[in-house]
Amino acid sequence: MTRICDSVGGYNLSQGFPDFASPNAIKEAAIAAIRAEWNQYPVTYGEPELRQAISEKAWRYNGIKCDPETDITVTCGATEAMIASLKAIINPGDEIIVFEPFYENYGPDSILSGATPRYVTLYPSDWKYDPDELAAAFNQKTKAIVLNTPNNPTGKVFSRDELTEIAQHCLRWDTYAVTDEIYEHILYDNAEHISLATIPGMENRTITINSISKTYSVTGWRVGWAIAAEPITQRIRKVHDFLTVGAPTPFQHAAVSALSFPPEYYAGLQAHYNLARSFLYDLLQATGFRPYLPQGAYYIIADTKSLMAKLSVNDDFSFSRRLIDLTGVATVPGSSFYSDPGKGLTQVRFCFCKKWETLNAVREGMGRLSEL
Secondary structure, three states: OOOHHHHHOEEOOOOOOOOOOOOHHHHHHHHHHHHHHOOOOOOOOOOOOHHHHHHHHHHHHHOOOOOOOEEEEEEEEHHHHHHHHHHHHOOOOOOOEEEEEOOOOHHHHHHHHOOOOEEEEEEEOEEEHHHHHHHHHHHOOOOEEEEEOOOOOOOOOOOOOEEEEEHHHHHHOEEEHHHHOOOOOOOOOOOOOHHHHHHHOOOOOEEEEEEEEOOOOOOOOEEEEEOOOOOHHHHHHHHHHHHHHOOOOHHHHHHHHHHHHHHHHHHHHHHHHHHHHHHHHHHHHHHOEEOOOEEEOOOOOOOOHHOOOOOOOHHHHHHHHHHHHHHHEEEEEEHOOOHHHHHOOOOOEOOOOOOHHHHHHHHHHHHHHHHO
């Protein structure tokens, strides 16, 4: 959708990257690292300074106690952290549970690691799962469950009760949990981010994945990490070493600076996204969509059923193409987030991690829907 959007000079609310400037402090830190000649191979599993900073922040914000020498692997973004972690723990014939709608890498990552994905649906409007469906997904072949909280694409933030229920299944079936917590600082309406690794019994069976991409608006830097108990980390590091050798050295040193940002930075980040969320939610409602208000992250899934007949389309992809033609606004077809595309045929996903100039232009473009 980004390529289609770019070809017509549209407004990209499809791919989840900010179009505003990254923080000056982190950019200056990267420049300083390059000038200081941090330009060669890093320690393969992460520069010591960065692993120390990750350890301190994980304890300070998440309540996760981890040894920077033995429990942390720095990777080329959360994307590599996920596939490296799965390939480190999966054997052919294993199964992985994935909540859907899902970030589009999780299913392919499961397959590439040699496992069979089993999907558990999150249902709108509050994106709750059916406890019976979750329980039925676990069996003797289950090696891991993948959890994304706050969730892309729904914006769901898993509650403590839900995490406790998931933990009980993991303990019963001797299952790992792999958690993608990349949106941990983007929360709304007093939602609380809780790391599954802090739920009793999950300390040594959870792999916690994160990165600097979303929180610090540097999605192109590709610096992420996986936190896990030493026996698991040893395996992750072996896989990581053969996948990518190491994440970019100067950006690792710049990430140390970012992880020490004061609380005011995170408050400002949330304030901007809270306003942008309200802006886009209200705009979608006003133009005939049925949006679902997210608790976290910077995406809104919207139902398009009432607009599809108006635009003479009958599926999500045709709707997305027609929307670009009419308004210049790019979105993601909902079927790409489900194992069964039929579940997403009337859904699309918008992202609102954009500057106000972009959002105001989107409002003008979307106004054309009212003229039909």
